[in-house]
Amino acid sequence: MKLTIARDALLSALERARRVVEKRNTIPILSNVLLKAQGAGLTLTGTDLDMEVRTTAAAEVAAPGAVTVPAQVLYDFMRKLPEGAQVQVEALRSGVLIKSGRSRVTLNTMPDADFPELAAGDFPHTFDLRADTLATMFERVSFAISSEETRYYLNGIYLHVPAEPGAPEQAQGAVANGATSDGPHLRAVATDGHRLASHQVLAPEGTAGMAGIILPRKAVAEIGRLLKPLGEETVTLAVSTTKLRLTAGVTTLTTKLIDGTFPDYRRVIPAGNDRLATMETAALAASVDRVTTVTSDRGNAVKFSFAAGAPLTLSVRETGSGDAADEVDGTYEGEPLEIGFNGRYVLDTLGAMPGKRLRLALGDAGSPALFTPEGDDTSLFVLMPMRV
Template sequence: MKATIERATLLKSLGHVQSVVERRNTIPILSNVLLEASADGTLKLMATDLDLQVVESVPVTVDQPGAITVSAHTLFDIVRKLPEGSQVSLSAADGKMLIVAGRARFNLQTLPRDDFPMIAEGDLPTSFELPAETLKQIIDKTRFAISTEETRYYLNGIFFHVADDVLKAAATDGHRLARVTVAKPEGAEGMPDVIVPRKCVGELRKLLDEVDGSVQVSLSSTKIRFGLGTAVLTSKLIDGTFPDYNRVIPTANDKLLKIDPTSFMQGVDRVATIASEKTRAVKMALDRDKITLSVTSPENGTAAEEVPGEYTSPGFEIGFNARYLMDILGQIDGDLVEVHLADAAAPTLIRENDKAPALYVLMPMRV
């Protein structure tokens, strides 16, 4: 294999694929990126961790077609440090790869292409397009609620399903729930319910920053593929059943607080400064148009702040985990948020308004 490519192009593509590669691998080939130069002038870069695979195709000058695998992180670090604007020559022969750029020369160990594992996609019967902006919004408004508990593996991702003729995406860790509803794309009829893993969500979000138009989504009940311009991301799906989250979305919370999310979030952040690391508990006392946030910490002392808000129901007190509350408030785009409450022990519903695509449920804490 012999090809020449501009440094910036190579660096950008390596940046996309190398982040899939785990730093510590028991299987040596999984530390490598596959480089495949074709006679038609494209270089295909591919990396995988056996659950997730990214392939990117870029234009290059190909002198000799061929394919080889080389350490992904090493190659990325080399290209990163090469002079800007330089042309990089890649040539592979006899188990080595020579990289030349300007006066710099590197000779790297390689492994044969035939050993490189590929994710067999199989048949992906459901296929539709989603605007990149819509997919970004879905991820940004739900992924903070994905569980990191490995024992509850079926919560370690975003759950996508079609219901009531719309596409819904939900994530929960048992303490909070985030759900976004978007118009059902054409072709999503009969789509299986799928859970997209956390790592795939993270890689997808990075790649979406460089996509302007639409993303082609194809899936079956076990795999999903995203077509993102020059890159294709394929991932296995989580094999599990997502809980029926509709049961925890309250419908009869009759106490309504309307408040500016920014000042609310800043108030929570300030009083939480002294909250104990373990519980992060903040107490909210509601009175007619007066909301008092307070924290009592045995080791640090007390803090209180009044925040303006519109509230006309009977007063009561409720406690929340400050970080969870701030995560949700940080997703509200408008200048007013509705907090629907029932009592100190019932789940609380938070949303911009009843027309907003996103809604959040937060479980209270005893304080």
């Protein structure tokens, strides 16, 4: 293998491929990235056996071939070369020689034949989405993914097409790319048992009959990084019962799915809460942030006191630090209510909520509360209360 490539192009591709590589591995070759030169480009592949990222970069290939090299070492060397530099890569018997100007390094290699491949298999469902639409779906709900390993089936995002579009718990609504609310929806849901987040878009062609899948947390984070710079570009998703493949520009990510059954989340979404409050999202977030200053743990309970014709009062009592109280203007309809919420969970929810104002539907002090952005029925959030 022998090729010449721009340092910036190689570094960009290497950044995408190496992120999936774990820094500590019991299998040595998993610390490597596969370099494969052919045609007019260089393909780089990284994997952790559960997820694989394959990406390409333009290169002048003098001799095709393939080899694996330590991902982190190669990345560090490329990062320290000057911008705009040209890099020569040549496979030798003793390793891979990398030269740029007066700089050179020889890296140890392992046989490319030993590099594992995440067999894709058949994907019965393939569909396209705008990159920013998919990124928004994940941003709205990923904060609610559980980190509790014993409930592994909650360690990801549940992506599915509900059997009954427009079900009572979440009305059909407009989507980010301007489509109408008619038809079935593709919905993303995440929950850790204390909070739940849901966001939906109009289901693209190709999702009909697709079984629900649980996309792992690591894959969600990596897909988010790949989507961020693409904006309105279209990406392609291919789905089977065990894997998902995302094609975004010159990069393809393939990931195994979580093998489990996501719980019936619709059972915890309140439908009959008749105490209703509206207020500015930013004002509520600022108020919660202020009153939790006195807590030793931002997860401590914040008391929300609602009364018709009066501002919402937030209060915290911390034995070791003191007390804090604040008020937020808004409207409230219903009987007076005092209810507690985890302050950190409230801030996470408000941080993911679109729009300037929110609508809060409450039951009693022991019932889950429903948070929705005012005028936007594509997202909803549920929080379980705490004792105060």
